[in-house]
Amino acid sequence: MKRAIIIVLDSVGIGALPDAEEFGDASSHTLGNLNEAVNGIDIKNLLELGLGNIENSRLPSVEFPRANFGRAMEKTKAKDTTSGHWEMMGVIQNPPFKTYPNGFPKELIDEFVKKTGREILGNTVASGTEIIKELGDEHVRTGKPIVYTSADSVFQIAAHEEVIPLDELYAMCETAREMLHGENTVGRVIARPFLGESGSYFRTENRKDYALPPTAPTVLDSLTDKGYKTLGIGKIEDIFCKQGLTYIDHTRNNVSGIEATIKAIKEMQNVSLIFTNLVDFDMIYGHRNDPDGYAMALEHFDMCLPEIIKSLDEKDLLIITADHGCDPTTESTDHSREYIPVLAYSKAFRKGINIGTLDSFADIGSTVHEYIVGLPFLTGKSFLCRII
Secondary structure (H helix, E strand, O other): OOEEEEEEEOOOOOOEOOOHHHHOOOOOOHHHHHHHHOOOOOOHHHHHHOHHHOOOOOOOOOOOOOOEEEEEOOOOOOOOHHHHHHHHOOOOOOOOOOOOOOOOOHHHHHHHHHHHOOOOEEEEEOOHHHHHHHHHHHHHHHOOOEEEEOOOOEEEEEEEOOOOOHHHHHHHHHHHHHHOOHHHOOOEEEEEEEEOOOOOOEEOOOOEEEEOOOOOOOHHHHHHHOOOOEEEEOOHHHHOOOOOOOEEEOOOOHHHHHHHHHHHHHHOOOOOEEEEEEOHHHHHHHOOOOHHHHHHHHHHHHHHHHHHHHHOOOOEEEEEEOOOEOOOOOOOOOOEOEOEEEEEEOOOOOOOOEEEEEOOOHHHHHHHHHHHHOOOOOOOOOOHHHHO
């Protein structure tokens, strides 16, 4: 049985898109700037696949890449997780989800307060770690949840787990999700629980995302409708509201996500698509402007890559990619509008083909769909014929 494995290195962008200046991201280059900031990332396995051979990678290239390599542009005018993953699976948002650079409208917040029974703090654009430093003490003293957004289309609620229990925080997020539709639609509502004491608050792994169901059929839907089985690892289930997924493994960090992916490759021969999101690059290091931690996380993935490849059989297609950028070396703590890398590897395929710059993230999903089903997806241009 033909099988595809997509591993999304969340936020590992590879250079500013042509319209990045419109988003304030003209200087962003997650991989290139990171490599310079730490005086070289030790990712020899990714480089051997051809990561450095991608146009403008600013990484060392190799003479004979083991994989096929290229980069992809995002057609959706956005730079968030939901838009990136949806486009990868064939849904291009036009217009994109709404953002709130000045915070949420007063009438919306008033309605939220009325429905949840709690006054709020914040209602501003902020870094998640910085806002709990700034407002954490007041939150603990008053019990008021911290509401904030970012340059992305998100409504985030931060609360100390010992002040607002997780069940209540999740219920508040569900309330917000029900409210945020129509002209106030946002891509995701996110629960951001934290623990600790004054001066040492830290976010926990009990984050939970509340997305909208995709607005059109996805590659996942098409596969499951045709009887193929799919597996979502990490926050894939949140991004797609479980739609088009046969099996779910909601891992919460890179280590468990990588382990679950390897286990699935080895043991789940009945699954045609394994779709993994590795969140730590973005959530822990990119948004916190921590280049050293970001590099360490990439090096850990690289260290695990040989076992991932060893686990593949002859009919497996592995694609390693991203969903946007989040350059930890710039002043911004938000996502960045970047190309994403595309590495496509199969033991049975040709090697070292430069697939160039893809017009859309949707080309990835279309390629996977053609490999499994025999026909490209209705959105995106498959590059399968170029690499088999």
